[in-house]
Amino acid sequence: xxxxxxxxxxxNLTPILDMVFQLITFFMLVMNFKAGxxxxxxxxxxxxxxxxxxxxxxxxxxxxxxDKQGNLNVYGQPRPxxxxxxxxxxxxxxxxxxxxxxxxxxxxxxxxxxxxxxRATEYHMVHRVIETxxxxxxxxxxxxxxxxxxxx
Amino acid sequence: MARRKGRRSKxxxxxxxxxxxxxxxxxxxxFILTFKPAPVEGQINVRLPPPVPVLQPGKQRDIGEMxxxxxxxxxxxxxxxxxxxxxxxxxxxGRALSYTIGEYGEGTQVGTPEQLNNRLREIFxxxxxxxxxxxxxxPSRVRYAELMKVVEVFTRQKLPAGKKLSLSFVExxxxxxxxx
Numbered sequence: 434x435x436x437x438x439x440x441x442x443x444x445n446l447t448p449i450l451d452m453v454f455q456l457i458t459f460f461m462l463v464m465n466f467k468a469g470x471x472x473x474x475x476x477x478x479x480x481x482x483x484x485x486x487x488x489x490x491x492x493x494x495x496x497x498x499x500d501k502q503g504n505l506n507v508y509g510q511p512r513p514x515x516x517x518x519x520x521x522x523x524x525x526x527x528x529x530x531x532x533x534x535x536x537x538x539x540x541x542x543x544x545x546x547x548x549x550x551x552r553a554t555e556y557h558m559v560h561r562v563i564e565t566x567x568x569x570x571x572x573x574x575x576x577x578x579x580x581x582x583x584x585x
Numbered sequence: 586m587a588r589r590k591g592r593r594s595k596x597x598x599x600x601x602x603x604x605x606x607x608x609x610x611x612x613x614x615x616f617i618l619t620f621k622p623a624p625v626e627g628q629i630n631v632r633l634p635p636p637v638p639v640l641q642p643g644k645q646r647d648i649g650e651m652x653x654x655x656x657x658x659x660x661x662x663x664x665x666x667x668x669x670x671x672x673x674x675x676x677x678x679g680r681a682l683s684y685t686i687g688e689y690g691e692g693t694q695v696g697t698p699e700q701l702n703n704r705l706r707e708i709f710x711x712x713x714x715x716x717x718x719x720x721x722x723x724p725s726r727v728r729y730a731e732l733m734k735v736v737e738v739f740t741r742q743k744l745p746a747g748k749k750l751s752l753s754f755v756e757x758x759x760x761x762x763x764x765x
Contacts, residue, residue, distance in 0.1 A: 450609060453606065457612050465623060572634055
């Protein structure tokens with residue numbers, strides 16, 4: 434009787450738990466939590482010479498998604514171009530003043546504006562965004578593109 | 586003594602891992618379901634100051650959006666102008682059919698980005714090329730992808746050591762960009 438109790442079918446769960454935790458660790462490491470700022474529905478233009486992102490020395494990035502209709506999307510929500518960029522410029526200016534207190538409104542900001550525009554967007558819509566950024570002091574732009582067509 | 590040993594072994598602390606495993610599987614399911622590997626994106630870094638009024642050598646004409654204010658002397662920046670030409674009457678008005686290097690209507694016209702590349706290579710290979718800035722004029726209806734083709738051609742050019750060119754984009758009102 435005692436022998437029967439001891440040989441009860443209790444599986445040893447430790448190895449499976451180890452494996453599951455390893456899988457969780459893997460997925461957590463490969464997950465890009467910043468991807469929420471990127472609108473993945475956009476079809477970026479294909480430019481062979483587009484370089485991989487080098488974030489070294491970058492203080493901050495302002496990511497602007499522009500869809501086919503020319504809407505500026507931030508975290509999936511359409512935003513008015515002028516007021517959104519003005520607000521971001523104000524925030525970036527306050528942050529930049531910690532390094533350079535003499536910085537005035539309209540001066541060049543150290544932030545890089547990342548333009549993620551759909552390849553089919555008409556130019557005047559992209560131009561409106563670039564022009565507004567320039568008006569508020571942004572000078573450095575990163576134009577996003579794919580190195581090769583998706584699925585090739 | 587034997588009894589004591591038996592009691593001790595029965596009272597061993599056993600951690601119930603089933604609940605922890607349930608939670609771990611839930612986490613794993615969440616990560617698997619939300620996992621979407623993003624395609625590797627590249628980027629072209631450009632510095633885009635607002636367009637400045639420019640004066641082509643020997644010509645009293647401003648290129649760019651901003652005309653000089655009254656009493657202001659236009660800056661004499663030698664500028665290479667690349668214009669994308671589209672055709673509003675065609676099936677695809679968003680496509681650039683040709684590229685003009687120089688002022689609109691007066692420059693050299695090329696048909697493909699590859700030809701544009703060859704022409705720009707010739708220009709920039711000349712050590713005494715006078716250009717200090719490049720303006721890309723884009724008709725408002727042309728697609729962004731067409732502009733990126735030109736930007737790519739431009740980024741492929743090799744400039745003489747120490748020489749820097751500034752780049753600006755200018756929107757051409759659609760009426761002004763007729764094209765062939």
